Amino acid sequence: MNLAIIGCGGMGGNHAQFATNCGLNLVACGDSHKKKAQALAKRFGAEATDDCMALCRRDDVDIVGIMTPTPTHSAYVIAAAEAGKHIFCEKPFGRTVDECLAAEAAVKKAGVRLFVGHVVRYFHEFEAIRAQIEAGKAGNVGFVKAYRGGIFPQGEDMWFRDYEQSGGVTFDSSIHDYDWIRYVFGDVERVFCQALQRDDAIDYALVTLRMKSGVIAHVIGTWAHPAGFRVKVEVCGDNGMITYDNAEAPISSMMRQVEGGQPTMIVPANPVETSPYQLEWVDFLAALEGKGEPKVTPEDATWAVRIASAALESAKSGEPVTL
């Protein structure tokens, strides 16, 4: 099957590799910055364009991958769906719930498949946590805490710095945890959030989710650290606890600086045979072949945006938001 990728930045490059690893043929790369489309296209022997809407309609394209800044997702999803293409869209599905609902409707109407990249559901460690919970190792769970983040992301034209576009760490990054927590613990009753969102690119989000089941979930997101990337999870129940910390990794290396200067620390590395990003494609492609449902449905992706939007609303109003 032939793939076109729109948005040839960080995630576009990643997905080009993982999708082609799965046997897809990358035929076209689109980006509003044509140079970025050309650079990625060259690596994979694809065509490059800055007319991304036209790319959605190309006859030789079966799947469109949308890896652009969040507020542009829904227009591309709708265009691709109307052209009868299957769609892989990066998370967050949209910048607003309305955008998500419009995109969901277009997909349904066209009868195409949409997958939204909530990759945390595919991370080995998160699947392992889920398995331990399901095996009852913590007993009945009453409290869960998730921590994620590090340095403020760059992005093309510094789009992450524009909180209207990215939603900041509250929306863009902690959405991974909102989705995973909802995946494991069910629907959310109410959301409370405090967010820093400073203009000097320091962001920190403190979010409490009260689940319909009564479980309390605390989600901490940071784009306030000068370096690094940390993920921590803690699950507490009436018969035990499960904790995870990505600082405890099998590899930590430090390179000698031969020409003088400081040695450089390489972040702890956690290699796995198949990247969770590739597992997303495996799951999506299996669904396209009629082999079951992927772990993430369009409705799930809209729910994640609904929770993230409620968090932003709470940060603004200073009071909890009930869903």
Added chain:
Amino acid sequence: MAKMGIMSFAHMHAYSYAACLNELPEAEFVAVWDDDAGRGAAAASQFGTTFIADLEEFLGSGIDGVIVTSENVKHRAMVERAAAAGKWILCEKPLATTPADCQAMIKACADAKVGLGTAFPCRYIQSLLAVKQQIDNGDFGAIYAASCTNNGQFPGGWFAQMDLAGGGATMDHTVHVADVLRWMLGKEFTKVYCENGHLLGRDTDLDDAGCLQMEMEGGVIISHIASWNRAKSFPTWGDVTLELIGEKGVVYIDSFNQKLNVYNDDAMKTEWAFWGDNPDLGLVADFVAAVDEKREPSVTGVDGMRALEVTVAAYKAAAEGRTAAVQRAAC
């Protein structure tokens, strides 16, 4: 030499404070009183001191200062009795379970012209002292945000009873960190949101899990986990952690992360052996010095009340499902 007594061994911290009194050359641990005579007598003999069953006799035995380590709701009556007898007082946290009780205790001590301290040993944790120094030096610039924990194992006993503890995990585990933040940042709390409940199956009707979000003056945003969420099989009793987000940098403090991992086949559970300095010793030494110098202890009754007011706001917020303003009582 300051002559010291302990009133009640209901709180397990009494045993640590008693050991500190015996360790400090400036203190003489002369007597124990307890409304549970068996417990008091056993503690007195454990620490090589005298048990006095009658409270008047205890207060008249020549002691200069007392440490009150009873159940939370009994603090007020004991502090008032000791103050009336002219004793210097160090009271276990929370100072009391209502701001009105705190106010009455503070007034009783002021009227009697005796010092009143709240037992917040976190102020003597070396890692927190070091970071406080860095903050004061301006190393981190302005502090914008914090996420904190005071996780613990379920203490059981009277802690599980409303009529003695005055609340559950939120009551037990909010005040330490509230005090640390007031002390470190030199700011007061303004409002609190809280989700809590009986969610972890601990043997109590009270809340065993609390999750607070708070604001301090100047808009500092803070979250805090006040919880009995540590499993019985967890390697230690719990923790005090803070991540501070500042203008020039960030810092994570895991206060008790000065430990060895101990794998012992009799225990069949990994245990953490703490090797850092004992913060209780700093706390008790300051109190003994306060008694000696006839000055206020460094961490005052007002500090205890301010921290309790955050807890009270948390319960109010949890009950009402919205933020609660932190009401600061006069003192």
